[in-house]
Amino acid sequence: MTKLKFTKMHGLGNDFMVIDGINQKFDSTTAPIAAWAQRHTGVGFDQLLLIEAPQTAKADFRYRIFNADGSEVEQCGNGARCFARFVYDKGLTNKQQIVVETAGGVIVPHLNDDGTVTVDMGVPLFAPEQIPFAAIDEDDAQRISHQLVIGNDTVDVTCINMGNPHAVMVVEDIDRAPVHRLGAAIENHRQFPQRVNVGFMQILSPYQIRLRVFERGVGETQACGTGACAAAVAGISLGVLADDKPVQVSLPGGLLSISWQQQPDAHVWMTGPVQTVFEGEIDYL
Ligand SMILES: N[C@@H](CCC[C@H](N)C(=O)O)C(=O)O
Numbered sequence: 001m002t003k004l005k006f007t008k009m010h011g012l013g014n015d016f017m018v019i020d021g022i023n024q025k026f027d028s029t030t031a032p033i034a035a036w037a038q039r040h041t042g043v044g045f046d047q048l049l050l051i052e053a054p055q056t057a058k059a060d061f062r063y064r065i066f067n068a069d070g071s072e073v074e075q076c077g078n079g080a081r082c083f084a085r086f087v088y089d090k091g092l093t094n095k096q097q098i099v100v101e102t103a104g105g106v107i108v109p110h111l112n113d114d115g116t117v118t119v120d121m122g123v124p125l126f127a128p129e130q131i132p133f134a135a136i137d138e139d140d141a142q143r144i145s146h147q148l149v150i151g152n153d154t155v156d157v158t159c160i161n162m163g164n165p166h167a168v169m170v171v172e173d174i175d176r177a178p179v180h181r182l183g184a185a186i187e188n189h190r191q192f193p194q195r196v197n198v199g200f201m202q203i204l205s206p207y208q209i210r211l212r213v214f215e216r217g218v219g220e221t222q223a224c225g226t227g228a229c230a231a232a233v234a235g236i237s238l239g240v241l242a243d244d245k246p247v248q249v250s251l252p253g254g255l256l257s258i259s260w261q262q263q264p265d266a267h268v269w270m271t272g273p274v275q276t277v278f279e280g281e282i283d284y285l
Contacts, residue, residue, distance in 0.1 A: 001283045001284070001285065002283075002284055002285050003281040003282065003283065003284065004019065004024060004026065004281060004282050004283075004284035005019075005020070005024060005279070005280070005281045006018060006019050006043070006279075006280050006281065006282065007086060007090075007276060007278075007279055007280075008043065008045070008276075008277040008278050008279075008280060009082040009085070009086065009274065009275060009276050009277060010078075010082070010222075010253075010274075010275050010277060011077075011078030011079070011081050011082055011223065011225065011253075011272060011273065011274050011275070012078060012222055012223035012251055012253030012254040012255075012256065012272060012273065013221070013222025013223055013252065013253030013254070014046050014047075014078040014079075014221045014222055014223045014224060014225070014253060015044070015045045015046055015047075015222075015277075016045050016046065016047050016048065016049050016078075016079055016082050017036060017037075017043050017045045017047075017048045017049070018048075018049045018051070018082060018083070018086050019048065019049070019050050019051065020051050020086075020090060020092070021050045021051055021052045021064075022051060022052060022053055022092065025285075026050060026284075028050060028064070028066065028072065030285075031284070033048050033066050033068075033070040034068065034069055034070040036048070036282065037068035037069075037070075043280065043282065045068065046067070046068055046215065046218050046221050047065055047066060047067055047068065047076055047079055047218070048065075048066040049063065049064070049065060049066075049076070049079045049082065049083055049086075050063070050064040050065075050066070051063060051083065051086065051087060051092070052064060054101050055101060056101065058099065058106075059099045059100060059101040059106065060087075060093055060095065060098045060099050060100065061083075061087060061092070061093075061098065061100050061101070062100070062101040062102070063079070063080070063083050063100050063101070063102050064102070064103070065079055065102070065103075067215070067216065067217030067218050068217060068218045068219075069217040069218070070217075071216075071217045072103070073103070073104075073164055073216070073217065074102060074103040074104030074105075074163050074164045075102055075103070075104030075105075075107075075121075075162060075163025075164040075226050076164075076225065076226065077119065077121060077162070077224070077225015077226040077227075077228065077229060077270055078223055078224065078225040078272070079225070080100070080102075080107055080109050080117075080119045080121075080225065080270075081109060081116075081117035081119060081225070081270075081272055081273075081274045082274045083100065083109065084098055084100075084109035084110075084111055084117050084119075084274075085111065085117060085274045085276065086276075088111055089276070096110060096111040097109075097110045097111075098110075102163060103163075104122075104162075104163025104164055105122045105163050106122065107119055107120060107121055107122055107163070108120040112271070115273065115274075116271055116272060116273050116274075117271070117272065117273075117274055118269060118270070118271040119225075119269070119270045119271075120267050120268075120269055121162060121163070121225075121226070121229050121267065121268040121269065121270055122162075122163060122267055122268065123265055123266065123267055123268075124160050124161065124162055124229070124230070124233045124260070124268055125160070125161040126144045126159070126160060126161075126237075127141075128140075128141050128159070130161050131159045131160075131161050131165050131192070131196075132165065132192070132193055132194055133146065133159050133165075133167075133191055133192060133196075134190070134191045134192075134193060135191075136191075144158050144159065144160075144234075144237055145157065145158045145159075145238070146158075146159060146191075148167075148186065148189055148191065150182065150185045150186065150189070151185070155169060155182065155186070156169065156170075157169050157186065157198075158234035158237065158238060159196075160229075160230040160233050160234055162226040162229045162230050162233075162268065163226060164197060164216075164226055165192065165194060165195075165196045165197060165216070166196065166197045166198075166199060166226065166227060166230035166231075166234075167186055167192070167196045167197070167198050167199070168198075168199040168201055168227075168230055168231050168234040168235075169182075169198070169199065169200055169201065170201055170202075170203065170235075170238070170240070171200050171201065171202055172202065173202060174200050174201075174202045174210050174211065174212045177200040177212065179198075179200050179212050179214055179220055180214065180219070180220065182198070182200075182214075183198045183200075183214025183219075183220065184214065184219075186198045186214075187214060187216050195216045195217070196216060197213060197214070197215050197216045197224065197226070197227055197230075198213065198214040199211055199212070199213045199214075199224070199227045199230060199231045199234075200212045200213070200214075201231045201234070201235065203235065203240050203241065204250075206240075206241055206242035207241070207242060207245050207246070207247055207248060208247070208248045208250070209231060209232070209235060209241070209247060209248075209249055209250065210249075210250045210251075211224075211227065211228060211231050211249050211250065211251050212251070212252060213227035213228075213251070215227070221253075222251065222252050222253030223251040223252065223253035223254065223256070224251070225256065225270055225272065228249040228251065228256045228258055228270065229258055229260070229268045229270055231249060231258075232247040232249060232258035232260060232268070233260050233268060235247065236260060236262050237262065243259075243260060243261050243262050246258060246259045246269075246271075247259075247260075254272075254273070255272070256270055256271070256272040257270070257271045257272070258270055
């Protein structure tokens with residue numbers, strides 16, 4: 001049995017087991033990721049983040065993401081900030097602006113002097129096949145908001161791909177929203193063939209929202225970076241948020257600042273904190 005070194009980190013309470021897969025051997029096909037994710041019997045985390053060498057010369061690193069249920073996914077915003085802090089603090093790079101390959105496209109985190117990290121999260125996608133979302137007909141396919149039938153209820157969701165799929169609902173009060181019941185039903189709704197992350201957004205002003213996210217493969221988390229980006233983009237696209245200043249997103253774990261201008265090919269920018277909690281090692285292989 002060898003020991004695998006890892007670092008426990010979090011971004012606003014969305015927590016991660018971060019593994020340097022460049023300097024140690026790690027096989028994601030055999031690692032017991034879902035068991036390690038367990039809160040009582042494992043390390044406990046929402047996502048495992050794996051750092052690898054890039055596959056193209058244009059990037060500095062490749063960053064892979066695994067949900068607590070063990071599924072590999074395309075993108076993770078809070079993880080991207082932790083990733084950047086990790087590679088810099090561990091001396092894997094001396095760059096403060098890092099080009100990163102992910103399964104959801106290239107992102108560019110930048111380490112700020114105040115300890116926060118700003119990430120260029122790329123361009124949001126809206127077309128049903130890009131989410132992916134199975135629209136019921138051509139009219140439905142033209143819209144960014146869609147009606148979903150869930151049992152006896154009909155709910156409106158705005159669908160955005162931020163590297164990974166998101167469905168965002170506007171609600172009156174996130175404290176009273178049925179986040180767990182509706183979140184689980186929408187995550188696994190037959191119109192989302194790859195499942196979906198579900199955001200519940202309360203509008204406070206054109207520049208301020210409250211947000212809870214029921215994450216695909218995890219359940220409700222303290223914060224979701226891509227969820228915050230998707231919610232801000234959804235609100236701006238629906239005309240209930242403004243795009244001339246950053247939108248402040250208040251999540252159960254704290255605040256993220258999101259900027260996006262409603263123009264073709266405009267990138268989404270996310271700024272927020274990161275925290276290293278402890279270093280650990282676990283029996284492996
Ligand atoms: N916590 C994340 C998103 C992690 C992946 C997500 N659960 C998915 O399945 O796509 C974030 O901060 O963006």
